[in-house]
Amino acid sequence: MHIGLFDSGVGGLTVLKELRRHLPKANFTYLGDTARLPYGNKAPETLRKYTQENIDFLDQQAVDVIVIACHSASSIALGMTASEEGTPIFNVITPSCEQAVQTTKNGVIGVMATKATTRSQVYSNFINDLQEDLEVISQACPLLVPLVEEGLMEDEVTEFILKRYLKPLATADTLILGCTHYPILKPQIEALCGAGTTLIDPAESVAQRLEKHPHVNQGSGRLEIYLTDHAPHFLEHAEALLGGLHQAAFLFPNP
Amino acid sequence: MHIGLFDSGVGGLTVLKELRRHLPKANFTYLGDTARLPYGNKAPETLRKYTQENIDFLDQQAVDVIVIACHSASSIALGMTASEEGTPIFNVITPSCEQAVQTTKNGVIGVMATKATTRSQVYSNFINDLQEDLEVISQACPLLVPLVEEGLMEDEVTEFILKRYLKPLATADTLILGCTHYPILKPQIEALCGAGTTLIDPAESVAQRLEKHPHVNQGSGRLEIYLTDHAPHFLEHAEALLGGLHQAAFLFPNP
Numbered sequence: 001m002h003i004g005l006f007d008s009g010v011g012g013l014t015v016l017k018e019l020r021r022h023l024p025k026a027n028f029t030y031l032g033d034t035a036r037l038p039y040g041n042k043a044p045e046t047l048r049k050y051t052q053e054n055i056d057f058l059d060q061q062a063v064d065v066i067v068i069a070c071h072s073a074s075s076i077a078l079g080m081t082a083s084e085e086g087t088p089i090f091n092v093i094t095p096s097c098e099q100a101v102q103t104t105k106n107g108v109i110g111v112m113a114t115k116a117t118t119r120s121q122v123y124s125n126f127i128n129d130l131q132e133d134l135e136v137i138s139q140a141c142p143l144l145v146p147l148v149e150e151g152l153m154e155d156e157v158t159e160f161i162l163k164r165y166l167k168p169l170a171t172a173d174t175l176i177l178g179c180t181h182y183p184i185l186k187p188q189i190e191a192l193c194g195a196g197t198t199l200i201d202p203a204e205s206v207a208q209r210l211e212k213h214p215h216v217n218q219g220s221g222r223l224e225i226y227l228t229d230h231a232p233h234f235l236e237h238a239e240a241l242l243g244g245l246h247q248a249a250f251l252f253p254n255p
Numbered sequence: 256m257h258i259g260l261f262d263s264g265v266g267g268l269t270v271l272k273e274l275r276r277h278l279p280k281a282n283f284t285y286l287g288d289t290a291r292l293p294y295g296n297k298a299p300e301t302l303r304k305y306t307q308e309n310i311d312f313l314d315q316q317a318v319d320v321i322v323i324a325c326h327s328a329s330s331i332a333l334g335m336t337a338s339e340e341g342t343p344i345f346n347v348i349t350p351s352c353e354q355a356v357q358t359t360k361n362g363v364i365g366v367m368a369t370k371a372t373t374r375s376q377v378y379s380n381f382i383n384d385l386q387e388d389l390e391v392i393s394q395a396c397p398l399l400v401p402l403v404e405e406g407l408m409e410d411e412v413t414e415f416i417l418k419r420y421l422k423p424l425a426t427a428d429t430l431i432l433g434c435t436h437y438p439i440l441k442p443q444i445e446a447l448c449g450a451g452t453t454l455i456d457p458a459e460s461v462a463q464r465l466e467k468h469p470h471v472n473q474g475s476g477r478l479e480i481y482l483t484d485h486a487p488h489f490l491e492h493a494e495a496l497l498g499g500l501h502q503a504a505f506l507f508p509n510p
Contacts, residue, residue: 034296035291035297035301036290038293041289041292042290043484043485043486046484142404142405143398145401146397146398146400146401147398150397150398157415157416161412229297229298231296231297233296
């Protein structure tokens, strides 16, 4: 089984990590569109064009399944269930919303996301499409990505900022970590929320879907990473997160 | 007089603001390469290509002078003093370094900058090229841009982070604000450093150079802004910073 996934940069590596943990035999091709990151502040038409180009590129690699490992790109591709070549496409928003709807008991779902994702209301709209009577509280958490990228997960500043972001979400019993970087802060968020709140990691929701694929146990665990620009420190990030990339091949095409 | 300047996004607007304050009669053309921001994490070859394209675009607008209003792009174009068309090019690094060298009394210059700029050692190398016996302390301040972009200038978190960044710079009597966003925090940095430290705003250093231009008083104060992508909130940023854009023309070409 060959899974292709793409993101604008390092963020999607957390999705890759989670997928590899669940599907250790699958082969993976990761495309990081580092030349055009970040996606969060791009116009929808631009993002649609980039998303299509990335999907076409992964199709050329003959993948069996495509995962859009980026919330911004996912938000404009919610309706895309297959590529022009017929390859099934998964995004990181649909499965996590469905899981959140099944999980909540008090009917209040919280969504932590970037400013762009929050502004787009993609989560709240999609959740209310699934079930109208649920309350969705969205909280933009713009400082979390830079704090994670600075490695300040255990820092008092991060705890202070997290408390601020979590306060309006206090009534939610289910919390979607709606940005690829946020699962890295899962222990800290869990500690602040307490046992009464269920955290939903969208990567895990996608992984649970892919586990049902008939060829899930076929493959050699191979990983190929493609970047559109040789981004400094991408490899460091990747190695730190994925724990040794001795099986990885790095290529720098210009898709 | 027609001044063209470019940056990857909103950052260069602080440079534009400072230049307009000093040169109220000059006409300005601002190019924000929003489709390809940020520049800080791009590979040098990529950045060189983008810089050249932006310079070519401004040359097509028949500007008299080009200002590279971006520290990352400036760092790879230090030696560029004129375009292929012969238009003089100013960057934001050279003038601020020269001013810092003239200003320091104790021979210790501090440089606050992004991670990429700090890693490139462009400031310390250039300052020591100017005067070998000066000590340059560089401090990467990666959280300041997101904090400013969140409007948290007066927030206790920003003060806390600033104190942390300023600590290693304590012995410097001259401090270069080596990122376009940092001058927005000038009052806060000044308050924490005290009167013994001189802050150097690179935009002001460039403005002082341009004031010497013979045609500085010719023009109508016209401003045209070009963006390579219709970035959400760019206009809000621009209006908040420049205080009303009733003279501005906005165009969205694809240079």
